[in-house]
Amino acid sequence: MVDQLSEAEREDALDGLPDWDHDEARDAISRSFTFENFSEAFAFMTRVALLAEAADHHPEWSNVYNRVDILLTTHDAGGLSERDIEMAEAIDALVD
Amino acid sequence: MVDQLSEAEREDALDGLPDWDHDEARDAISRSFTFENFSEAFAFMTRVALLAEAADHHPEWSNVYNRVDILLTTHDAGGLSERDIEMAEAIDALVD
Numbered sequence: 711m712v713d714q715l716s717e718a719e720r721e722d723a724l725d726g727l728p729d730w731d732h733d734e735a736r737d738a739i740s741r742s743f744t745f746e747n748f749s750e751a752f753a754f755m756t757r758v759a760l761l762a763e764a765a766d767h768h769p770e771w772s773n774v775y776n777r778v779d780i781l782l783t784t785h786d787a788g789g790l791s792e793r794d795i796e797m798a799e800a801i802d803a804l805v806d
Numbered sequence: 807m808v809d810q811l812s813e814a815e816r817e818d819a820l821d822g823l824p825d826w827d828h829d830e831a832r833d834a835i836s837r838s839f840t841f842e843n844f845s846e847a848f849a850f851m852t853r854v855a856l857l858a859e860a861a862d863h864h865p866e867w868s869n870v871y872n873r874v875d876i877l878l879t880t881h882d883a884g885g886l887s888e889r890d891i892e893m894a895e896a897i898d899a900l901v902d
Contacts, residue, residue, distance in 0.1 A: 748864050752855045759848045768844050772868035 714787040715795075723795040729806075730798055733781070737789030738770075739798060740781040743805060751776050754804065761800050767793045810883040811891075819891040825902075826894055829877070833885025834866075835894060836877040839901060847872050850900065857896050863889045 714737070715723060724732055730739040745751040755771070755778055762768045770781040782798055784791035810833070811819060820828055826835040841847040847869055854876070858864045866877040878894055880887035 748855075749859060752852075752859075756848075756852070759844075763845060763848075768871050770868070770870045772866070774866045775864050 712784060712787050712791040712793055714784070714789040714791055720790055723790070723792075727795070727798050727802070729802065736781075736783055738781050738783035739790065739794060740779065741798070741801075743778045743780070745776045745778070748775050751778050754778060757804050758801055761797065761804075765793065765797060765800075767797055769797070808880060808883050808887040808889055810880070810885040810887055816886055819886070819888075823891070823894050823898070825898065832877075832879055834877050834879035835886065835890060836875065837894070837897075839874045839876070841872045841874070844871050847874050850874060853900050854897055857893065857900075861889065861893060861896075863893055865893070 720732075724730070724739070727739065730741045732739055743751070743754065745754060751773055755773060758769065758771075758780070767784070770783075772779050780801065782794040783789060784793055816828075820826070820835070823835065826837045828835055839847070839850065841850060851867070851869060851874060854865065854867075863880070866879075868875050876897065878890040879885060880889055
């Protein structure tokens with residue numbers, strides 16, 4: 711089990727993830743990524759899939775051609791946990 | 807360019823795709839797929855991505871863990887075209 715972040719922990723974490731939006735209703739974070747084309751977008755998705763499987767922590771995500779939308783939350787924790795923050799940082803490291 | 811299917815053509819096509827739902831508002835077809843786990847789901851997505859890139863016809867799709875939702879329509883045609891029907895048949899052939 712993993713704990714939901716406290717409000718202070720969440721604020722600290724979000725300060726470190728300026729490209730992610732906080733969905734208050736779901737206590738989730740999301741980010742949209744745009745690539746040159748589908749091939750580039752799916753290559754990115756494959757890298758995220760490998761991260762997700764290695765961490766056993768999987769995104770909710772969608773793709774339309776060159777766009778990938780990723781949402782992270784921890785169902786078991788009822789909202790954001792440290793696992794989401796770590797995954798967001800790892801995803802950011804792929805593209806930034 | 808590719809033409810939107812006529813009503814008669816669409817009805818014929820949908821008769822051949824019993825696992826797909828027709829979204830009348832968007833003139834699109836959609837199907838949900840459920841797998842054992844994320845690894846199986848993403849393996850399927852990779853095969854669909856290869857089909858999509860080869861056909862230069864890409865789905866709108868989302869994934870949450872072991873579930874993959876696929877929607878097909880042809881933006882250039884303003885709705886369903888023969889390209890969607892062919893893609894749906896190719897996707898079905900991966901799983902059925």
